[in-house]
Amino acid sequence: MERRQFLTSGIGLAPLLGMGRVAGAQPQQTTSSEGQGLTCYQLGPQIWVRWNNELMTCYRAHPSQKYPYFYPATGPLSGRSLTSESALPWPHHRSLFFGCDKVNGANYWQEGYETGQIISAGPKIGKCTRDGVEILDQCEWKRPNQPPDMRDERRITILVPNETIGCIDMEIRWIAVQDVTIQKTNHSLFSIRAASDIVPTGGGHLINSEGQAGEKETAGKKAAWCCFYGKRSGVTGESMEGITLMDHPQNPWAPTPWFTRDYGFASPTPFYFMDNPWTLAAGASVLLRYRVVLHTGSPEKAGIAANYKSWVGKT
Numbered sequence: 337m338e339r340r341q342f343l344t345s346g347i348g349l350a351p352l353l354g355m356g357r358v359a360g361a362q363p364q365q366t367t368s369s370e371g372q373g374l375t376c377y378q379l380g381p382q383i384w385v386r387w388n389n390e391l392m393t394c395y396r397a398h399p400s401q402k403y404p405y406f407y408p409a410t411g412p413l414s415g416r417s418l419t420s421e422s423a424l425p426w427p428h429h430r431s432l433f434f435g436c437d438k439v440n441g442a443n444y445w446q447e448g449y450e451t452g453q454i455i456s457a458g459p460k461i462g463k464c465t466r467d468g469v470e471i472l473d474q475c476e477w478k479r480p481n482q483p484p485d486m487r488d489e490r491r492i493t494i495l496v497p498n499e500t501i502g503c504i505d506m507e508i509r510w511i512a513v514q515d516v517t518i519q520k521t522n523h524s525l526f527s528i529r530a531a532s533d534i535v536p537t538g539g540g541h542l543i544n545s546e547g548q549a550g551e552k553e554t555a556g557k558k559a560a561w562c563c564f565y566g567k568r569s570g571v572t573g574e575s576m577e578g579i580t581l582m583d584h585p586q587n588p589w590a591p592t593p594w595f596t597r598d599y600g601f602a603s604p605t606p607f608y609f610m611d612n613p614w615t616l617a618a619g620a621s622v623l624l625r626y627r628v629v630l631h632t633g634s635p636e637k638a639g640i641a642a643n644y645k646s647w648v649g650k651t
Contacts, residue, residue: 373466374496383459385469387496390415392630393504395471395492397456403444404456404475407431411577412500413632414568418579420529420600429529429601432628434508436607437523440485440516444477445523452479454488462491469494477513484513500632501643511621518615522595522608526626528581530564530600537599540566543635544594545644551598556609558591559583560644562602563635576633580640584625585648 371389378384381397390410397404408417409432419431428446435454437445442452454475462470470493477486489509496502506526518524534540536550543549544559554562565578583592583604592604604626607614616622627647631638 374464374469374494375466376461376464376469376471378459378461381456381458383461383471385494387412387502392496392502393494395459395473397459397473397475399455401430402428402446402449403430403433403435403454404459404473405430405433406504409504409579409628409630410502411568411579411630411632412502413575413577414571416531416568416571418531418534418564418577418630420531423529423532423600425599426529426601429527432504432526432528434488434506434526435523436518436521436525438519438521438607439477440514442477442479442485443523450480452477452485467495485516487511487513501638502630503643503647504628504630505647506624506626506628508624508626509621510624512616512618514618516616516618517613518607519613520607520610522605524605524607525603526581526624527601527603527605528564528579528628530579530602532600533569534564534566534578535598535600538566540564541634542596542598542602544596545641551596554594554596554602556593556595558593559604560585560591561640562594562596562604563640564600564602565631565634576637578631578633578635578638580629580631580635580638580643582627582629582644582647584627587624588622 375386383395385392393406393409407421409419411418421431435445437443444452457474459473462472473490475488476484478484491507493505532538544554544562548554561580561582563578563580567575589606593609594604596602
């Protein structure tokens with residue numbers, strides 16, 4: 337199915353419309369009459385972002401969720417999501433998300449809400465122009481009837497440099513509300529769960545900035561970025577698309593080893609590879625930056641190395 341057919345069919349919007357409305361929420365729309373360039377639309381805790389009036393992504397921060405996340409993250413060629421909203425073998429993964437397990441004994445990653453939940457105060461649209469969209473959010477990391485363990489402040493910037501590339505930039509100030517200890521865990525920090533047709537188990541590819549390929553070569557290895565890419569199933573003609581997650585060199589643990597899986601998971605996280613628990617004193621914080629690139633073609637064809645250098649040079 338071609339990009340426009342997919343979007344106009346309603347298939348691409350159906351998963352987004354099932355969250356329901358928040359009582360009293362009023363829509364906020366920032367668009368041009370032609371719908372050209374980037375436009376954004378908010379209804380309660382959800383913000384949709386479109387490029388030339390075609391869905392690019394949606395930031396979903398409903399209080400009934402385990403944590404806020406993005407879905408879809410559409411490919412610039414196909415209009416289909418390059419991520420999975422939920423898939424086996426680990427259906428708790430949500431497309432593009434930020435979370436962590438074993439935070440003062442709480443679980444802000446999986447399982448029920450009684451183990452911990454990252455609750456948005458309500459996202460807001462910041463600056464929104466044809467060239468860039470800004471989303472602002474603040475979240476509390478807490479268990480029911482207990483004070484928060486942590487909180488975070490998010491600034492998300494969405495850019496489309498050209499027709500073949502879209503970028504989602506995450507800047508997260510992660511703040512300890514009380515003294516925090518994080519035990520060794522592979523369930524941690526900003527992560528992607530790629531769509532099944534672009535990952536190694538589905539005939540696609542996984543490669544990192546060092547040229548290492550597949551789970552066996554990339555897992556536990558330090559890298560600037562990791563990319564899943566492949567031919568989209570059911571798409572005719574030029575059909576290669578990919579999604580790349582970049583780790584900023586000024587992040588506290590950079591260069592960071594990656595936790596990767598051939599079924600489509602990738603996260604730059606130090607917590608699985610450290611010898612001792614990580615601690616953060618109450619009131620202290622760390623600043624984390626990540627970029628997600630949605631692109632046509634392989635990393636080489638998409639110019640991912642140059643994109644990374646450009647992003648790093650701006651921050």
